[in-house]
Amino acid sequence: MTHAVATNQTILVVGGGVSGMTAALEAAECGRQVLLVEKTPTLGGRTALLYRYFPKLCHPTCGLEINLRRVKASRNLRVLTQAEVTRITGARGDYSVALKLAPRYVNENCTACGACGAAVEATIDDPYNYNLSKMKAAYLPHAMAFPQRYVLDPSIIGTPDGEKAKAACRYGAIDLGMKVESLEIRVGAVIWATGWRPYDAAKIQPYGYDRYPNVITSLEFERLADPHGPTGGRILRPSDGREAKDIAFIQCAGSRDENHLRHCSRICCMASLKQTQYVREAYGEAGKSTVYYIDIRAIDRFEDFYSKVLADQTVRFVKSKPARIAEDAGTRDPVIHGVDTEGYHRYATRHDLVVLAVGMEPSVNGADVPHEIVADSSGFIESAASGGFFAAGCASNALDVNRSVQSATASALRAIQIVRKADRVEA
């Protein structure tokens, strides 16, 4: 699998989240050769770490299962995980791409039986729970991970734990001597589906994310609500493990702000409206959600969902961009200070937990990306100078899942248009 053969009729898709998987599958199912590379050890991306989707409140893993089945069934698609693009040269229709493959220390013999995980003692932060919990240093990223193959964290290589993992494996799947590999491939077109990362909430200093344990991000809140998350689906305060029942959601945390992200991240209003329903799911009438907002952007039929939440007596809306958050030293309750712009009065409101609806920052922002990517001033990718690159999903704009998939499908067609020409030139 690591010796992927590709030609100038191959489409390279960078990023294995919902956008990248979609772009890759749609192109492959049109009969095109596709190589999908993902930096982490599993496909699935950020949506695999969400509890539910708005507005249907269905589960992201349902769509992921369908897409993984498509991946397994496709003969035109090859997947490389722990792979990063380090350099791209060439021109539209004929690029040369250098890939760096990080060692997994586990080969294809792995059956995901779990014996290595049971044997290893060291634990590491679990990025699949936004580091809210620990996991073994020999791990399967999550239950839906693809490839369904364990990973050894580099920190245990050369330690007794590494040897324990190797000794526990009866299938010769652990190879402690694996090294970084590099690979040079040829492709005709490139789709960047590198997605987004949550804006660093600590940069919004007045909100105290880095100082107050009971101020968390919307992504972390997804994990708390998820029955497979670190708290088994119970919404517990990080400071004392007590149930948080009075929860504030602060919109535009980093978005629509010239000091942080200029753009509106589009998804956060709907995400917070959705999360108020997690609170209701957990506590019924005993839960309390307060949404601090500038504008509620529940666009098109999402308005139906907003109407439903508006009618929910447990949810209150305050039109305000909070000025700062303080912490009650005794209880560690966060207290939000600001001015309600409807009627202009000051408030100082205590909550059990504050959830910052953090904005979407393009993943490649500030990263060392290969040459000739054309991005806008926010870091969203537009194309390549030579015209053979396309952006899909949140690499291209702040988009929700539905629009990301739409964007990825369109990108797949544009990439096909390029390799089709290469195809004809070769013939």
Place this chain on the structure above:
Amino acid sequence: MADPKYAAYVCKGCGIGERIDADQSAKIAEKEGKIALVRQHEFLCNAEGVALIRSDIEKEGVTHVAIAACSRRAKTEAFEFPGVALARANLREGVIWVRPDTAEARETTQEMADDYVRMACAELKKMKVPAGNPETGRSKRILVVGGGVSGLTAAVEARNTGYEVVLVEKQAQLGGWAAKLWKRIPEREPHAAPVDTGVQALIDAVTQDAGIRVYTNATLAQTSGAPGRFKASIAVESGSTATEEVGAIVQATGFSLYDMNRLPELGAGKSPNVMDQAGLESLARKAAPKGLPIRRPSDGGEVKRVVFVQCAGQRDDTGKHLPYCSGYCCNTSIKQAMYFKDANPAVDTVVIYTDLRVPGNGEDFYRSAQKKGVTFTKGSVTGVEASGDTCRVSFRDLILDEDASIEAADLVVLATGQVANAGVDIDNPQATDANGTKPISILNLDYRQGKDLPKLSHGFADSHFICFPYETRRTGIYAAGPVRRPMDIAQAKEDATGAVLKAIQAAENAELGRAAHPRSGDLSFPIVQLEGCTQCKRCTVECPFGAIDEDEKTYPVFNESRCRRCGTCMGACPVRVISFENYSVDSVGAQIKAVDIPDEFSEKPRILVLACENDAYPALDMAGMQRNHYSAFVRVIPVRCLGSVNTSWIIDALNGGYDGVMMMGCKHGDDYQCHFVKGSELANSRMSKISETLKTMALETERVATYEVAITDIKRLPVLIGDYAKVIEKIGLSPMKGFA
């Protein structure tokens, strides 16, 4: 085809060998499963194990392989043998991982494993490798319905990919709404000012391309056929009809503006100075190209003040107007305010809004308008009164929380929103749209299930699936642009490009006999034995995708390339004459019959679980991966969709001595999660009717239970199974045992 040759492989890896007696399972495959070639292996999925199977296929002529190892969801690539029928017995996630490793559990765990081996062997005997359907269409042309920005983009993108296009436009001119705009919202930086619409370039690209056949003043009189072989009868202006064969269809029929005359309280019809956004574009197109300012329609007077009323007849909770938000109108009003500000900063422009909705980089556009001096007021407009040549706009100021008004507005622009041109409502063909007009059909499909695409909500022909925006309930026909959901030009172009990919994919796959999403690539298709058919029409009525027509004698006529292979027709058929080559009434029925049913004194009930393969089955698998234990009395069979469950399976199971049947499907209702639309709902209603049958069998109604299950129910499913096992314990074992 060569005579079938069967082989079974029992893997002992991952602890299977320690937890169960693999010799016994292998013997069962040989003796009871009547498999000639049975092998055991320590580690079947490694290169050597796979090579062994391959060698048997090549050297021994094995055509059918049963693998008793891990779940069918694991090691899928390793156990992929093209041209070979494959059955998987799930001994790992489905047996040893869900059972405690104790001496007392050993016997029932072994029974579980033995039954799964029996079931895999039985299934294998009833399977054929799908040959694919040779009767497919080969047309690769793309029919685009609608000549606005979405349709033109679809046509150009299809051509850029090498496909011929037929474009049908109802109007005399191409260009749609975009051609009526003066400028459009920018989609690239700097997001500072309105930009050229670009629509003329699109029209030129389409009209100058010999590969695009354009019909204007034309409508579809009839659409018949299926992907790869659609026939479109196009009624043209002269009264004659042209017929075009196409492979797939993009429906880009756009929107109508919500009729402002329904808003007299906002001054519509009271003064020519009150207009909708299209009205203002029309004024701008007349004045701006000549460098003239926009003037007041009533008297040609100078415009000093313009008020934009957002959400006019939208986001309405009274039931009188549109309940939804059209998404593009905030940016459009900002753009239109700039028409005035860019020409003359002295013109006062006020946008009255409740929530300003400018997602993404629209924020820069909004900021640019603020810099240009456009005023944004958070308020809710309560009335517009005309007096003379100006209007008074009354509103509730939501910041100051008081009533306010703006006097002497020269122009009032109502942002009225989009109503989809999606054709007739197939569930209610007499229904009128939001504008009160009775739509005429757009596609005029000759399908059994109606003339147009099914609508999702508020009249839009959208997909129900968040992960799959191009999911369509009429295979090969893809909605794009504002007919799908409200959107602006930039989004419509993106949407049309995606829709064309799906159309191309549908046409390509139709030729190869491959299914469209979600069973992408599946070569099986429903085969009907018409001799036994009673013309009951259940299959044609219940098919969620309108794949089955009826002939003049009401026999079903299957259109394979419209079919999505869910098996709902197979589940519906009371005489069991519909089946797939690798998934049939027999292939599942044989598995049910293969299970060894202990006698009524054994205290070992048998519970059949029919589980949706996309959600319930993975949830059961993951329960195993997390070692969440459940009862050893269940026997799980994955089904393509709960809609494919034929009632005969349930009856046969109960007659055969099973003590209960659990059916696990997806959520149904408004927010349904069934990827075949209504499979779980149909199963639910079929099972509600089964209670009569149970009574005649003198069985308790509890013996059949249906559950809504999500893929995340990893902890819940073992509990559900445990609870159900208790119910069976309470009502006692089935009296039907021993009669089969």
